[in-house]
Each structure stands twice: as structure tokens, then as C-alpha cells.
Amino acid sequence: MNGAGNVVWLGTPAFPEAAATALADAQLRTNLRRATGTIRDKRLAVAAELDNRSQYATAQRQRANRRYERREQRTMTGRDTILRDILAALADVADSETPDDAPVRRTPHPGHAGSDVVGLFTERAADYRAATVARALTRTGARSVVVPPGLPRVLMPEGPWSWLEDAPRLTVGQLDGCDAVLTTAAVAIAVTGTVVLDGGPAQGRRALTLLPDQHVCVVRAHQIAGDVPEALRCLARTGP
Numbered sequence: 001m002n003g004a005g006n007v008v009w010l011g012t013p014a015f016p017e018a019a020a021t022a023l024a025d026a027q028l029r030t031n032l033r034r035a036t037g038t039i040r041d042k043r044l045a046v047a048a049e050l051d052n053r054s055q056y057a058t059a060q061r062q063r064a065n066r067r068y069e070r071r072e073q074r075t076m077t078g079r080d081t082i083l084r085d086i087l088a089a090l091a092d093v094a095d096s097e098t099p100d101d102a103p104v105r106r107t108p109h110p111g112h113a114g115s116d117v118v119g120l121f122t123e124r125a126a127d128y129r130a131a132t133v134a135r136a137l138t139r140t141g142a143r144s145v146v147v148p149p150g151l152p153r154v155l156m157p158e159g160p161w162s163w164l165e166d167a168p169r170l171t172v173g174q175l176d177g178c179d180a181v182l183t184t185a186a187v188a189i190a191v192t193g194t195v196v197l198d199g200g201p202a203q204g205r206r207a208l209t210l211l212p213d214q215h216v217c218v219v220r221a222h223q224i225a226g227d228v229p230e231a232l233r234c235l236a237r238t239g240p
Contacts, residue, residue, distance in 0.1 A: 113226030117190040121224045124193025133157055133182060136216045142179035146170065146212060148204030151182065155218050166208055175207060180214035187234045188219045191227045195219060198235060 022028055113120055122130060129136070134157040137145065142161050149167040156163055164170070164178060175181075184202040185195040195217050197203045209215050225231040 111226040111230055113190045113230075117224045117226050118221050120226075121188055121190040121193060121219075124190065125188075127193070133216055133218065134159055136214070137161055137180060140180065140214050142214060144178045145180045145182055145216075146175060146178040146208065147182050148202055148208055151184065151202040155182065155184075166204060169205075172207065172211065175211040178212045180216055181209055181212040182216045182218070183209060184218050184220075185223060187231045188224045189226075189228060189231045190224055196231060196235065 129139070131139070133155060137157075137159060144164060145156075145161050146164045146166055147156065149165060151165075161179070164174075166175075181204070183197065183204050186198040186200050186203065188195045197209065197217075199205065203209075223234075225234050
């Protein structure tokens with residue numbers, strides 16, 4: 001660019017001459033025409049596609065709104081039906097009657113866990129890698145294990161780990177520094193493969209089982225209930 005602000009072509013030959021020579025090539029002109037047409041067609045296609053997408057999105061939103069409105073109408077109708085049935089069932093109940101005045105007849109339903117609740121629990125708890133205490137601690141390489149007060153010594157196997165009792169209560173930092181915790185359980189449920197802790201003897205406080213990375217829970221065969229209702233009945237008998 002010179003001092004007057006005009007563009008100066010530094011190539012050889014000069015730009016006008018080079019352009020005239022290039023445009024004199026019939027094949028080059030054909031290629032440029034095709035490339036220009038291709039670019040124009042693609043731009044038009046993209047523009048048309050964007051318009052279609054916008055219209056499609058608008059239609060989708062409208063259909064979604066209509067589905068929502070129909071669902072709301074069905075919900076309202078179902079709710080009205082339920083309320084109507086409840087009012088009909090209470091039509092002959094005196095206003096002075098309270099829930100405690102009418103005894104509730106409860107018919108216990110047979111459990112669906114089958115007869116082998118221990119086998120079922122073992123199968124359902126397989127995802128938790130059920131094993132003996134020593135094997136469970138060895139598998140994770142635990143070196144420090146905290147136990148709640150009252151845990152039977154017979155449940156604490158020998159191994160390359162140290163035992164730390166939560167009495168007096170350990171600090172949060174101390175619990176977080178332990179590799180594992182060993183407790184018992186209040187009850188286990190066969191159909192779900194889960195254990196229930198209620199803070200009873202040898203189960204410890206909640207923080208004790210939440211902070212260490214590994215929780216090893218000892219479950220005895222007689223503690224395994226078939227299903228949830230049976231487990232709740234067991235808790236009602238043994239709970240604090």
C-alpha cells in the first residue's frame with residue numbers, strides 16, 4: 001500500500017494482467033461457475049432447512065402443550081372421581097365418629113420370599129459382595145477398622161488391620177481416617193437384599209457407618225426376614 005492509501009499489487013505479473021490471463025482460460029471459468037453455483041445452492045438449502053426446523057420446533061411445542069392440557073384434564077377427572085368415591089363411602093358415617101372408633105381389620109398376606117430366605121438374601125445381596133468379615137476386609141485392603149461399643153469380640157477376626165472402638169466417641173476426622181467399619185444389623189430383608197440398622201446394640205451411631213469408606217455388616221441367619229412387612233414386624237418387636 002502506498003502513501004496515498006491505494007493498493008499496490010506486488011506480484012509478477014501485475015494483478016490486472018494476471019486476472020485477464022486467468023479469465024481467458026475457458027476451463028477455469030467453467031470451474032468458477034460451477035463452484036459459485038454449488039455454494040449458492042448449499043446456502044439456499046441451509047436457509048430452507050433452518051426455516052423448516054424452526055417451524056418443526058414450533059409445531060412440536062404446540063403438540064406438547066396440547067398433550068399437557070389433555071393430561072391435566074384427565075388428572076382432574078381422575079381426582080374428582082376419587083373424591084366422589086370417598087364421599088360416597090363416608091355417606092353413612094356419623095359426623096361424631098372418629099377413626100379410633102372403628103376397628104381396622106387387617107388380614108396378613110402371605111410373604112412371597114419363599115422358604116429359603118437365607119439363600120434368597122445371599123443371592124440378592126450379591127451386588128454388595130457378601131462375604132465373611134475377614135474376606136471383605138482383605139478384599140479392600142483395610143488397615144484400620146472402627147467398631148461400635150458392644151460388638152462381640154468373636155466377630156473381629158485377626159488380620160493386618162487394627163481395631164478402633166468408638167468409645168469414647170471418635171471425632172469426625174478420626175472416623176473419616178478409618179478404612180472400614182464393622183457392625184451388626186437389626187434385621188435383613190431377603191427380597192430386597194438389604195439390611196436395616198436401628199441404632200441398637202453393636203450397630204453404632206449413624207456417623208459411624210457413613211464416614212468410613214467400607215461398611216461391613218454382620219447378618220445372622222435368624223435375622224433375615226422374607227419381605228418388608230415381616231421386617232417391620234421384627235423391628236416392632238426388637239426396636240427401642
